[in-house]
Amino acid sequence: MHQNPTSPLSTPPAPDRTDALGLHWGHWLILLGSLTITVALYLRSSQADATGQAIAFERESERVVDLILDRMALYENALWAGAAHLQASPNASTLNAWSRYAAKLSIEGRYPGVNGIGLVELVAREDLPQYLARHRIHRPEFSVYPPHDHPEHLVISYIEPSELNSQAVGLDIAHESNRRAGALRARDTGTATITGPIVLVQDSDQTPGFLFYVPWVDAQERFLGLVYAPFVMTRLMHGTLESQRRLVHLRVRDGGEVLYDELVPSHPLHDPDPSMSEQTVLEMYGRRWTIDIQTDLAFRSAHHSSTPRLILAAGLLIDGILLWFFLALARKNREAITYASEVTERLEAVNEELVQFNYRTSHDLVAPLKTMRGFAALCLEDIANHDTSQLPDWLAHIDQQAARLVALVSDLLDLSRADRPNERPEPIALAPLLDAAWAGLATARSGHSPELKTEIDLPGTPMLEPTRTQQIVENILSNAVRYHDPDQPHPWVRVRAHKHQDQLVLIFEDNGLGIPEKIRETMFEMFVRGNSSQPGSGLGLYLVAKHLQRMSGRIEATSREGVTRFTITLPWRDAP
Amino acid sequence: MTLPTVLLVDDDPTVNLLNQMVLQRVGIRLDEALQICTNAQAALRLLTGPKPPEWPGAFPPGLVLLDINMPETNGFELLDALGKQAPETAAAMQVFLLTSSVDHGDQARARRHPLVAGYLEKPLTTTKVRTLLQELGVDVPPRPRR
Numbered sequence: 001m002h003q004n005p006t007s008p009l010s011t012p013p014a015p016d017r018t019d020a021l022g023l024h025w026g027h028w029l030i031l032l033g034s035l036t037i038t039v040a041l042y043l044r045s046s047q048a049d050a051t052g053q054a055i056a057f058e059r060e061s062e063r064v065v066d067l068i069l070d071r072m073a074l075y076e077n078a079l080w081a082g083a084a085h086l087q088a089s090p091n092a093s094t095l096n097a098w099s100r101y102a103a104k105l106s107i108e109g110r111y112p113g114v115n116g117i118g119l120v121e122l123v124a125r126e127d128l129p130q131y132l133a134r135h136r137i138h139r140p141e142f143s144v145y146p147p148h149d150h151p152e153h154l155v156i157s158y159i160e161p162s163e164l165n166s167q168a169v170g171l172d173i174a175h176e177s178n179r180r181a182g183a184l185r186a187r188d189t190g191t192a193t194i195t196g197p198i199v200l201v202q203d204s205d206q207t208p209g210f211l212f213y214v215p216w217v218d219a220q221e222r223f224l225g226l227v228y229a230p231f232v233m234t235r236l237m238h239g240t241l242e243s244q245r246r247l248v249h250l251r252v253r254d255g256g257e258v259l260y261d262e263l264v265p266s267h268p269l270h271d272p273d274p275s276m277s278e279q280t281v282l283e284m285y286g287r288r289w290t291i292d293i294q295t296d297l298a299f300r301s302a303h304h305s306s307t308p309r310l311i312l313a314a315g316l317l318i319d320g321i322l323l324w325f326f327l328a329l330a331r332k333n334r335e336a337i338t339y340a341s342e343v344t345e346r347l348e349a350v351n352e353e354l355v356q357f358n359y360r361t362s363h364d365l366v367a368p369l370k371t372m373r374g375f376a377a378l379c380l381e382d383i384a385n386h387d388t389s390q391l392p393d394w395l396a397h398i399d400q401q402a403a404r405l406v407a408l409v410s411d412l413l414d415l416s417r418a419d420r421p422n423e424r425p426e427p428i429a430l431a432p433l434l435d436a437a438w439a440g441l442a443t444a445r446s447g448h449s450p451e452l453k454t455e456i457d458l459p460g461t462p463m464l465e466p467t468r469t470q471q472i473v474e475n476i477l478s479n480a481v482r483y484h485d486p487d488q489p490h491p492w493v494r495v496r497a498h499k500h501q502d503q504l505v506l507i508f509e510d511n512g513l514g515i516p517e518k519i520r521e522t523m524f525e526m527f528v529r530g531n532s533s534q535p536g537s538g539l540g541l542y543l544v545a546k547h548l549q550r551m552s553g554r555i556e557a558t559s560r561e562g563v564t565r566f567t568i569t570l571p572w573r574d575a576p
Numbered sequence: 577m578t579l580p581t582v583l584l585v586d587d588d589p590t591v592n593l594l595n596q597m598v599l600q601r602v603g604i605r606l607d608e609a610l611q612i613c614t615n616a617q618a619a620l621r622l623l624t625g626p627k628p629p630e631w632p633g634a635f636p637p638g639l640v641l642l643d644i645n646m647p648e649t650n651g652f653e654l655l656d657a658l659g660k661q662a663p664e665t666a667a668a669m670q671v672f673l674l675t676s677s678v679d680h681g682d683q684a685r686a687r688r689h690p691l692v693a694g695y696l697e698k699p700l701t702t703t704k705v706r707t708l709l710q711e712l713g714v715d716v717p718p719r720p721r722r
Contacts, residue, residue: 367645367676
């Protein structure tokens with residue numbers, strides 16, 4: 001075709017507002033928004049968590065400090081009770097009376113952490129022999145130790161339970177500055193006091209401790225001595241704190257000396273990187289205790305909140321899913337665009353084919369009409385000239401052209417039906433089909449015409465689409481008849497059918513003119529004709545190929561040594 | 577000017593027969609001044625070669641009636657090839673396209689082509705041929721009377 005009609009289908013390129021990943025700016029905005037919300041929620045949650053921890057720590061440290069203060073107040077009360085008892089009954093200062101009093105206190109049960117409760121008597125230097133004599137009445141081995149140069153003696157006369165504290169009995173606490181300073185402060189201020197850090201003589205472990213004093217005065221407010229309790233710091237703290245479930249650890253210092261220390265790596269719950277810590281200074285009966293408090297591992301596990309991290313993880317997961325979703329969407333979009341352009345391309349090709357088809361068809365429809373008009377004009381001229389000798393010839397040509405037109409219209413109709421959905425296959429008996437088709441070609445076979453030979457060798461009746469099969473057979477036989485060789489003394493057309501594996505094989509052979517070399521490649525295309533001197537639309541083999549394609553069949557053609565052969569294979573299906 | 581020698585190029589034998597009859601009626605006879613080719617390649621070979629021994633009348637022909645729609649090589653392609661291969665021959669001839677085409681594009685293309693003197697819509701009739709010959713300044717013999 002020399003024409004190149006422009007196709008009415010054309011696709012303007014779609015404006016591309018997406019980036020390399022195929023994402024629109026709107027997608028990024030949503031992702032960014034989602035990410036911002038995630039981070040904001042994470043930070044808010046973390047902050048709430050930190051606030052919660054700070055409150056918990058404050059509560060916990062206050063509780064621990066209160067426990068220590070309460071416990072000390074409890075001991076103080078016991079000591080004041082002792083002092084009051086002594087003041088009320090002067091005979092209470094005897095050994096037996098003190099033992100009974102101490103037993104009533106039931107120290108072990110009510111005052112856990114205290115080592116004992118004792119009586120310290122103030123003894124003037126000159127009164128020491130008299131003091132010794134008084135106590136040796138019941139305790140001949142009683143002695144005062146160690147010697148010192150201070151003007152007064154402050155001797156531990158009794159301490160209960162005595163068996164735990166026997167080493168302390170007879171100890172002159174004035175010999176040592178811490179003990180003495182605390183005692184004198186109690187005497188001078190009339191208040192309960194404690195000593196600075198000391199090591200108790202009865203503590204075999206030699207750990208830090210202190211003495212708790214309350215002044216013992218008589219009815220005239222004269223200072224007679226002290227009611228005291230010795231404390232080993234570890235016992236005190238264990239007694240105070242052990243029964244409580246704690247989430248903090250602490251260290252107690254008096255001045256530069258450590259009284260009690262849990263902030264050591266050897267402690268099982270020690271947290272080397274505590275979440276929180278603080279320092280509290282307590283005025284403790286005349287001493288200043290510095291308490292360092294830190295959270296421990298128990299606190300960490302109790303207040304470790306996974307919520308912020310969960311929020312972050314969930315948020316990031318959602319963002320990830322969103323991104324994945326957007327990417328998938330973009331990919332689908334790209335695929336759709338690709339598909340659309342492919343379809344457009346195919347449509348353009350089909351449209352181009354259709355334009356060419358229309359051009360060719362309209363030409364082929366008009367050409368015979370014009371030829372008919374030409375012969376009609378000759379007829380009219382001859383009639384005008386009163387010469388009718390050639391009129392039969394001209395009318396025969398008109399008739400032939402009309403027949404050609406009818407055949408073309410019929411082929412076009414077949415062609416338009418070839419693209420219809422498939423028919424239901426039916427059992428097709430090939431021999432009658434071939435005979436009927438051959439009979440239909442009777443007009444074309446006028447004169448010297450080929451002879452039909454059929455060799456059907458089939459195990460049964462095949463299932464085939466009736467109309468398509470009929471048109472295939474008719475078109476191939478029609479070609480064989482039209483292109484028969486007029487110079488051939490015995491022209492024949494032979495049709496053989498057999499089953500090979502799962503295929504029905506149909507072979508059409510003839511000894512006609514053969515297929516011209518120049519159309520061997522194109523004979524199954526539209527409007528290709530073997531010989532323009534023969535009538536025909538050029539659609540016959542195209543239609544055959546189209547039908548076979550629809551029936552999952554194949555056709556091959558050969559033309560050699562005077563024999564033209566079309567071999568058709570179709571899937572074999574037995575009739576039920 | 578006397579009747580020209582005519583070359584008829586058309587792939588349809590029926591059309592050729594019709595045209596032969598029409599031309600015969602204005603006095604252009606097959607054995608005297610008319611050559612028929614049934615495809616463009618044969619026509620091209622004829623026009624680019626030496627005068628064939630069997631050629632009736634003047635060579636190259638004074639008038640060419642050329643069909644547009646032919647398989648393989650169409651009328652325009654024949655003219656393009658002729659213009660390249662034998663421009664002098666092409667220039668010496670009056671080429672008229674015979675068209676049955678209903679496509680106006682074909683007619684427009686025929687008007688634009690430098691080697692095309694004009695086009696005639698099929699079917700060819702004696703009236704059309706007489707008019708054409710008169711336009712070309714040929715003394716057309718009177719209608720044969722019987």
